[in-house]
Amino acid sequence: xxxxxDLMIPxxxxxxxxxxxxxxxxxGKVAVLVQGANVSGQAGYDFKFEGGTxxxxxxxxxxxxVGSVTFSIRGYEKSELNSDPLSVQTEQAIEDLAAVxxxxxxxxxxxxxxxxxxxxxxxxxxxxxxxxxxxDRLILLDPALGGGQL
Numbered sequence: 001x002x003x004x005x006d007l008m009i010p011x012x013x014x015x016x017x018x019x020x021x022x023x024x025x026x027x028g029k030v031a032v033l034v035q036g037a038n039v040s041g042q043a044g045y046d047f048k049f050e051g052g053t054x055x056x057x058x059x060x061x062x063x064x065x066v067g068s069v070t071f072s073i074r075g076y077e078k079s080e081l082n083s084d085p086l087s088v089q090t091e092q093a094i095e096d097l098a099a100v101x102x103x104x105x106x107x108x109x110x111x112x113x114x115x116x117x118x119x120x121x122x123x124x125x126x127x128x129x130x131x132x133x134x135x136d137r138l139i140l141l142d143p144a145l146g147g148g149q150l
Contacts, residue, residue: 004046009103012095014080017072019046021058023109026067030109033057033070034097036118037144040077041070044117069112071100073123093123101127101134115139 005023008015019042023030035041045068047055058068073093075081081088104112114135116124121143128138 006042008078009099011074011079011099013074013092014082016074016080016096016099017042017076017078018100018103019058019070021046021068022062022065023067023069023107025062026065028109029065029113030067030069030104031061031113031115031139032097032100032104033068034093034114034116034120034124035070035073035076036120040072040079041120042072042077045070066113067109069100069104071096090119090122090126093119094127097123097127098131101131105134110134111136113137113139115141116143117141118144121145 005020007018009018033041033045035044046058058070061068072079073088073096075085075088101112111134114124114128114137116122121140122145124138125140125143125145128135
């Protein structure tokens, strides 16, 4: 329905794979969508298949005038990982989210909305603890706030 803009931005441990949808027409209303465990942001929020319609959350936001950005945490999808894969925990994912929010700031979007699903809920919530002034709204979708990660 809407065109993707796929790009790579600098991250703390290599390049991060980012997808945007509709941010040019959003008048500053942009949501950053943080992935859950084991599924990249692109696969989780922009799910599509041949013959299927109406599955992309990113498309739904764009039809309502809200731009969206999702990304893959280091080691997922096309995002680079230049360190030990077992070292990627919540703290490293928060660093990756911070890089995306910083990049958006450089693009003129200073306070996006932030939505985290599952592990992404923990990442988003923990990011906002230290950066409440960087985010307009926080949405936690079935957040994994406890669990096995440190």
